[in-house]
Amino acid sequence: MSLPKVYEPNLYEDDIYALWEKSGVFAPQDSKNYYSVVMPPPNANADLHIGYELTAALEDISARYHRLKGESVLLLPGADHAGFETQSVYEKHLAKEGKSRFDFSREQLYQQIWDFVALNRSNFEQQLRKMGVSCDWTRFTFTLDDKIVKRAYSTFHKMWDEGLIYRGERLVNFCTFHGTAFADIEVVYRDEASYLWYIRYPLVDGSGELTVATTRPETMFGDTAVAVNPNDDRYKSFIGKTVKLPLTNRELPVLADEFVDMKFGTGAVKITPAHDPNDFEVGQRHSLPSITVINHEGKLIDVPEAYRDLSVEDGRKKVVADLESQTFLVKTEDHMHSVGHCYKCGTVIQPLLRDQWFIDMQPLAKRAIKALKDDQIKFYPESKKVQLIAYLEGLHDWNISRQIAWGIPIPAFQNVDDASDWIYDERVTEEIIEIDGKTYHRDPDTFDTWFSSSSWPYATLEHPDSDDFKRFYPLSLMETGGEILYPWVSRMIMLGLYVTDEIPFKEVYIHGYVMAEDGSKMSKSVGNVVNPLPVIEQYGSDALRLGIINGRSAAVNRGYDQRKVEDGRNFCNKLWNIARYIETVVGENPNREDTKPITIADHWILTNLQRSTDKIKADLEEYKFSDAYDKLYHFIWDDLADWYIEASKTAPNHGLLCHILESVLIVAHPFAPFVTETIWQTLAWENDSLLAGKQFAQTIKGDIKISADFTEIQAIVSEIRLIIKALQVGNVTMYYTDDEFITNNAAIIKHLARLQAVTDVKDGSGMNLTSTTHKVWLDIDKSRAQAYVIELEAQKTRQSALIAQLEARLTNKSYVDNAPHKVVSQTKQQISDAKDQLAVIVAEIKRFTNN
RNA sequence: GGGCGCUUAGCUCAGCUGGCUAGAGCACCUCGUUUACACCGAGGGGGUCGGGGGUUCGAAUCCCUCAGCGCCCACCA
Numbered sequence: 001m002s003l004p005k006v007y008e009p010n011l012y013e014d015d016i017y018a019l020w021e022k023s024g025v026f027a028p029q030d031s032k033n034y035y036s037v038v039m040p041p042p043n044a045n046a047d048l049h050i051g052y053e054l055t056a057a058l059e060d061i062s063a064r065y066h067r068l069k070g071e072s073v074l075l076l077p078g079a080d081h082a083g084f085e086t087q088s089v090y091e092k093h094l095a096k097e098g099k100s101r102f103d104f105s106r107e108q109l110y111q112q113i114w115d116f117v118a119l120n121r122s123n124f125e126q127q128l129r130k131m132g133v134s135c136d137w138t139r140f141t142f143t144l145d146d147k148i149v150k151r152a153y154s155t156f157h158k159m160w161d162e163g164l165i166y167r168g169e170r171l172v173n174f175c176t177f178h179g180t181a182f183a184d185i186e187v188v189y190r191d192e193a194s195y196l197w198y199i200r201y202p203l204v205d206g207s208g209e210l211t212v213a214t215t216r217p218e219t220m221f222g223d224t225a226v227a228v229n230p231n232d233d234r235y236k237s238f239i240g241k242t243v244k245l246p247l248t249n250r251e252l253p254v255l256a257d258e259f260v261d262m263k264f265g266t267g268a269v270k271i272t273p274a275h276d277p278n279d280f281e282v283g284q285r286h287s288l289p290s291i292t293v294i295n296h297e298g299k300l301i302d303v304p305e306a307y308r309d310l311s312v313e314d315g316r317k318k319v320v321a322d323l324e325s326q327t328f329l330v331k332t333e334d335h336m337h338s339v340g341h342c343y344k345c346g347t348v349i350q351p352l353l354r355d356q357w358f359i360d361m362q363p364l365a366k367r368a369i370k371a372l373k374d375d376q377i378k379f380y381p382e383s384k385k386v387q388l389i390a391y392l393e394g395l396h397d398w399n400i401s402r403q404i405a406w407g408i409p410i411p412a413f414q415n416v417d418d419a420s421d422w423i424y425d426e427r428v429t430e431e432i433i434e435i436d437g438k439t440y441h442r443d444p445d446t447f448d449t450w451f452s453s454s455s456w457p458y459a460t461l462e463h464p465d466s467d468d469f470k471r472f473y474p475l476s477l478m479e480t481g482g483e484i485l486y487p488w489v490s491r492m493i494m495l496g497l498y499v500t501d502e503i504p505f506k507e508v509y510i511h512g513y514v515m516a517e518d519g520s521k522m523s524k525s526v527g528n529v530v531n532p533l534p535v536i537e538q539y540g541s542d543a544l545r546l547g548i549i550n551g552r553s554a555a556v557n558r559g560y561d562q563r564k565v566e567d568g569r570n571f572c573n574k575l576w577n578i579a580r581y582i583e584t585v586v587g588e589n590p591n592r593e594d595t596k597p598i599t600i601a602d603h604w605i606l607t608n609l610q611r612s613t614d615k616i617k618a619d620l621e622e623y624k625f626s627d628a629y630d631k632l633y634h635f636i637w638d639d640l641a642d643w644y645i646e647a648s649k650t651a652p653n654h655g656l657l658c659h660i661l662e663s664v665l666i667v668a669h670p671f672a673p674f675v676t677e678t679i680w681q682t683l684a685w686e687n688d689s690l691l692a693g694k695q696f697a698q699t700i701k702g703d704i705k706i707s708a709d710f711t712e713i714q715a716i717v718s719e720i721r722l723i724i725k726a727l728q729v730g731n732v733t734m735y736y737t738d739d740e741f742i743t744n745n746a747a748i749i750k751h752l753a754r755l756q757a758v759t760d761v762k763d764g765s766g767m768n769l770t771s772t773t774h775k776v777w778l779d780i781d782k783s784r785a786q787a788y789v790i791e792l793e794a795q796k797t798r799q800s801a802l803i804a805q806l807e808a809r810l811t812n813k814s815y816v817d818n819a820p821h822k823v824v825s826q827t828k829q830q831i832s833d834a835k836d837q838l839a840v841i842v843a844e845i846k847r848f849t850n851n
Numbered sequence: 852g853g854g855c856g857c858u859u860a861g862c863u864c865a866g867c868u869g870g871c872u873a874g875a876g877c878a879c880c881u882c883g884u885u886u887a888c889a890c891c892g893a894g895g896g897g898g899u900c901g902g903g904g905g906u907u908c909g910a911a912u913c914c915c916u917c918a919g920c921g922c923c924c925a926c927c928a
Binding site for chain 1: 853854855857862863864865870871872874875876877878881882883885886887888891892893894895907908909921922923924925926927928
């Protein structure tokens, strides 16, 4: 049972986790109260990064805390197939072998990626265990599990039936490298320096010309009109006329539309419905045809021979050159504008006209906004809710079709003889189906990953009939990073409300990012990524957890700080040594019967244990993880180790030491699960129980009045330490005369202040202590005390200044009149206390400066 | 162009609905082999709370304004 001097986490952690997992403590236990968290599923194919350590830490602390409260806790782990993300990783993998996605059918590709992901999936499950997450592995869910796919389909079907799904030829954000469309939210915009080209469009009747300004001259072959603002006097006479498109001589109408900004460019705009979102809308309003001149590979098509098959970039160059040589180019201006890029490969996103599935978001958003405004979901921090509402209010329809293989096939089939005839059917393994003699062809596309993951809360719990759903929905908490507030949290709320008629979770906690040590963003390409596993190996899982939550509040980005991890390790070691000491003192069979506080230190530590535990609980109820840890840290380190254990050495109360140790291990367990459980398993008097399965117990109460006596001891001890330090003296004795309180606590004072002795004498003189009302003095004479007199003078100055300040407050009539009585009487008390202390200080100075 | 947020000790950050002499950790300085722990113990120095104005008896905290920084959204042809 003798424990090593230093806690070495990697000797114990794996065994402890295995013990937990085997015992089944992580499965929800019976209780009237439920607490449920479904973990955001990380990409099954990728290693867990430091950000997920934060998620794991926060969710696990909450889960373990609620378990300690005796609630039925569900912490459900999962993994995401991460459709496009994973496919693009796999494509890179293929590229290394000199292959590409075009070498395989969709089915082949799907199967290959499935195998690829299966290889890597167990990695991250192992990593979650290393992080100590107390999740219920029996409920582990993958986003391609049947129960998830089934619910993606039923949600889609419901929307289909209720008219929220529509198929339409719309402009989508298309990445020509990856060959798929994206939702608006997946496009990243960057400001880029480019040009604004001014091009002459002559009127057909020869009566003049219009000059248009454009950033994309190569799309002019797709122009189907030129628009001006109806209120623009310069162009009123042009409206209704026809211009000739340079380089092709096709004729275009001049029309009026409010969207045109008179101040921008020339106030005349070429309209290209097939390649610009604004123009598309103008086209819709004016029933213009759309001419697609850029294909899905980013090449020019349906354009004059000279430009055919050129890339957008080359096409642009040639068009500009030709316009210039044919004198259609009026001028070229430098122009800064923001350009959409593929968030994965950086390719410029082409707005292309594609036939895709869209969700009409208006009704969904409306309901979500109402729920948010009604405060049905509490946000940490509150400001994220405001942002979310703003986002929902400007929401566009959602394109859920993706042209990739790695995803859930869209259960829709098209009549081969009638393109407008689409039906819903779940036989997605068939490419062709026959119904009523008609032949239907499956839509080759898959769902946007976010479509299925938006059903995560109710799908994982198996809506609508399972026990889990009835018990754990809505979830207690959704904890996640700020980057997926819009793509995920917002959609879970919308779909949750739509499908279950309930909010999917009652609280949302948004954590900030873990940045690199210098505060910049972690990124693989920069090479400043911190991998959690080596850190766990070196410092321990608890140390990393504590280091990562320490000083971090909701939604605030902060750098990873190795020193905080070291602090965490030190804290674990402190706990370890506290246990080591107590276990040595109490032995294998401590007498635990009739355990009660005896010394004033006993009362004091019990009172503080109660108070600290209450405060920590209150913080955790509000997800103030760092504050809670801070309180735990100081209680254990300062109160327990530095004061109580030291004080107890003069009169150890074995039963109480055991009780305090157990109570502390319980409170600390959510923060440092491994070390607390490891210690628990070393307790000779505990057999076979798991700390992870314990609950907060009724603590033995201390007497508050007796506790106050210990703070008196602390004051005396602190002053003696200060004096001894200031005077650099040793072997000091403290004297007093006939004082029961001092007599009773002489041993404690002697030990804590490292005195030679504490002695009761009839009378005598020396240096009086000023911090206590008890008459005690040290055997230090005037000649040795000069340094301390300087300290006393400083105290006197400080004390006088304080009194002056407080008195000024009281002489201020409006303060006395306006401030609450409580505050005023508090001030009076402060003055009286300060004056008492000042008197003692002054007297002491006098004693040492006179005669 | 909008929205959200930040600026407090050398560093990283706490400071709730205004009221104890503005806090913590790390770093720094001094001392210490007191057998639980040097991943330790004791003591200490260090801040005109970004600038300016206002409300108030009282402002780090509320309001206005200026400056700097960050993030998000947006259909600037």
